[in-house]
Amino acid sequence: MRWLLDEMLPPAVAVRLTELGHDAMSVHDADLHGAPDDDVFDFAVREQRTVVTENFADFARLLERRLGLDEACVPVVFVRKSDFPRRGALAAHFAARLDAWSAGHADPYVGAHWP
Numbered sequence: 001m002r003w004l005l006d007e008m009l010p011p012a013v014a015v016r017l018t019e020l021g022h023d024a025m026s027v028h029d030a031d032l033h034g035a036p037d038d039d040v041f042d043f044a045v046r047e048q049r050t051v052v053t054e055n056f057a058d059f060a061r062l063l064e065r066r067l068g069l070d071e072a073c074v075p076v077v078f079v080r081k082s083d084f085p086r087r088g089a090l091a092a093h094f095a096a097r098l099d100a101w102s103a104g105h106a107d108p109y110v111g112a113h114w115p
Helices: 011-020 039-045 056-068 090-106
Strands: 002-005 023-027 050-053 074-077
Touching: 002 011, 002 039, 011 023, 011 090, 039 050, 039 056, 050 056, 056 074
Parallel strands: 002 023, 002 050, 050 074
Antiparallel strands: none
């Protein structure tokens, strides 16, 4: 799966996903750290990457608006860091959860997902 991890997730998640065989990058890798969410979403659409974010409010609104206007979209996976351990293993746990989710969703529909 092709992933784009939003800025609130550690870039190490993308590294670990890549080690697991995914094509993953962080917004930091794309020089989009601090960029408006519209720019991040546009990049994901151009690159055909599934967005992973904690930012439900903004990305759900973007997704709904774009779908309503029949604009190009990508799947968006919403996560909560609070669902994962905090002590040093955050990246590994996130990557494992996303890897497992992608195994059951090889071709996810465009829309919101919760792994």
